[in-house]
Amino acid sequence: MKSEYNKLRKLIERSNNILILTHKGPDFDGFASALILKNFLNVYYPKKNVTFRSRQHPPQKIPFMNEILITQRIDTDKEDLVVIVDAGSWDICITKDDTIQVTKSKVVIIDHHTSKGMEAEVVINDGMSCATEQVLDFCTKVKGKKYVISPDISVLGQVGIVFDTGRFAYNNTKPETYELMAKLRRVFELDLEDFEYKSSKFPVETLLPLSIYIQNMHIIDDMAYSYINRSDIQNLKLTKIGVNSAQQFVRDNIVRYIQGVHWGFVVKPSFTTEGEWKISFRSSQGYQEVASIAEALGGGGHQYSSATRVTADDGDKAVKIVLDTLERLQKKVINETTPQPSSPSQSPLPST
Ligand SMILES: [Mn+2]
Structure with a gap:
């Protein structure tokens, strides 16, 4: 297993209060990667207190969305580990009223953006198609065959990948992305046309x-x-x-x-x-x-x-x-x- 994965696994084992964050105005990759990680922690580390805070709900229904803690201000509290997904630095995650950026806890980044992010305890970024793919890779590598992709996780995985690759049209789509998609679709076949249509609607x-x-x-x-x-x-x-x-x-x-x-x-x-x-x-x-x-x-x-x-x-x-x-x-x-x-x-x- 990659050393960064090992480092994150150890940080998870040592932490009691884990806070997951993503960028402001989260897109489906931000929501999906955060919710897949939260579900992974809830299932495999049931004693940990895991929260995912966001300022808004996803624009259409996705699994586990009721587990998002909606907060307008994100303050440092009792967290001993912060995991930022789909973003490389604080500035795109926080507003001027927040205090989470001065947290004393360890900060881990799981991202796929190519521009240089901030320094953190652990930075996981293999330039995959989306943060969702990177999170699923982490879960699979850490738990091996024990990591079971449920239909809900399959939906989240597909939503993140399809959204961030423009339905596999962008050049961030790698052979591994298709392989992961195949694996996800064997569990559940999400109606991609319907998802695309609904996520393209505007007020x-x-x-x-x-x-x-x-x-x-x-x-x-x-x-x-x-x-x-x-x-x-x-x-x-x-x-x-x-x-x-x-x-x-x-x-x-x-x-x-x-x-x-x-x-x-x-x-x-x-x-x-x-x-x-x-x-x-x-x-x-x-x-x-x-x-x-x-x-x-x-x-x-x-x-x-x-x-x-x-x-x-x-x-x-x-x-x-x-x-x-x-x-x-x-x-x-x-x-x-x-x-x-x-x-x-x-x-x-x-x-x-
Ligand atoms: Mn993304």
Whole structure:
């Protein structure tokens, strides 16, 4: 067994109060990996007190979701072990009111993101397709044949994998991912079409901010970007749910689907921290590596999917910060190495 797995196993054995956390605005991989780990601890270490805290529920029904402890503030308490899943550092898990980050307990990270995370007692990240795959690998390696995948765990496993691989379309999908999927589907065959349909639904208040994002779409060469301004939010009384959902829709379904566009970014405001804006970058495979752009702005993520936060007076000002950084990076690349930084670094997809 891997030494990191052994270290985590020993930490679990020594701990009585185990707290599981994931990133803010958890996606299905965050929820699934956390709930699979919680179930594993509950079944194989029944004397341990295990809690999974989140600020919100999953947007559709998944097994064990009633075991999520919904809390708006996450404070340090009696925990002697904190396991963070699907995130590499505190900053994407906490808000300014939380105190959990000053915990005296050991902190373990189980992640799959490629950007460098924080230092922790144990970091488990083999660059798998999703945190769910990494957690299931841990459970299987630690307990061997004794680890039984129940139909509920099978559903969670499939939900995490399908969501984070875009139904096996993204290049994070490895042969091992398919093997694990086969194993899960022998236990229970989740209706993937139905899951996809339900998880793609959006609230009606998405439509108005979506129209603003579409109006504000700008295209520079093979890049597109859009934003929303504070005046739009005030004048049109846009809601947090609506803006977040519209930003997500534009990011995932519009930006790199415009003909001639291969990558871009979308800006949205933070509704909790005044003057903070979140920037999400997306690129088609082989066109623009976006993790380093996010890293240059203090964020991180994957090669073709990354994010960061900037402080600015308004959405268009946040855009300017990003464009200035892009210009700076472009110059740096040209000066230091060979030219054509925005040309495909790998062979582009045949269909694009
Ligand atoms: Mn994930």
